[in-house]
Amino acid sequence: DKESKLIAILKSDSPPQDKAITCKKLVVCGTKASVPALAVFLSDEKLASWARIGLEAIPDPAVDDAVRGAMSKLQGKLLVGVINSIGWGGDAKAVGGLIQKTKDADTEAASAAVAALGRIGGDEAVRTLEQMLPGATPAMLPVICEACLKCADSLVARGKHDKAAKLC
Numbered sequence: 001d002k003e004s005k006l007i008a009i010l011k012s013d014s015p016p017q018d019k020a021i022t023c024k025k026l027v028v029c030g031t032k033a034s035v036p037a038l039a040v041f042l043s044d045e046k047l048a049s050w051a052r053i054g055l056e057a058i059p060d061p062a063v064d065d066a067v068r069g070a071m072s073k074l075q076g077k078l079l080v081g082v083i084n085s086i087g088w089g090g091d092a093k094a095v096g097g098l099i100q101k102t103k104d105a106d107t108e109a110a111s112a113a114v115a116a117l118g119r120i121g122g123d124e125a126v127r128t129l130e131q132m133l134p135g136a137t138p139a140m141l142p143v144i145c146e147a148c149l150k151c152a153d154s155l156v157a158r159g160k161h162d163k164a165a166k167l168c
Helices: 002-011 016-029 032-043 048-056 061-071 076-089 092-101 107-120 123-132 141-157 161-167
Strands: none
Touching (some): 016 032, 016 048, 032 048, 032 061, 048 061, 048 076, 061 092, 076 092, 076 107, 092 123, 107 141, 123 161
């Protein structure tokens, strides 16, 4: 019942500050039902970060679908925010899209994509990061190296010490 009332506020013509607080309240009680109402604001300059806060707290695959879907539609800081949410959420299905974003002309978006790959890890992310190292620009090299170290940590945690050592 509380969630339904909060969703109604998001769908209403309430002012942005009321919607921002509502997004924050959904951190506590939001479920899959809140995802569409929050996802609408991923492209909103004023409410995108608030919406991501609400979405990141909901443990449902619908969140990954919504955020991943937004990645191809956004640019600039909104794109960087969505990429960061993907990385923190660990959405392995987003790896292909993140790999594409590592080539983005916007260096902030490309850096965010590299960092997200490091957080998510996995064989495809590791291969991509290894391929990026030799031609890395001075601006991208520290981000790529940090992502490699995060991947190495996850490899060690999975008992793949040889692969981790090679990556390092």
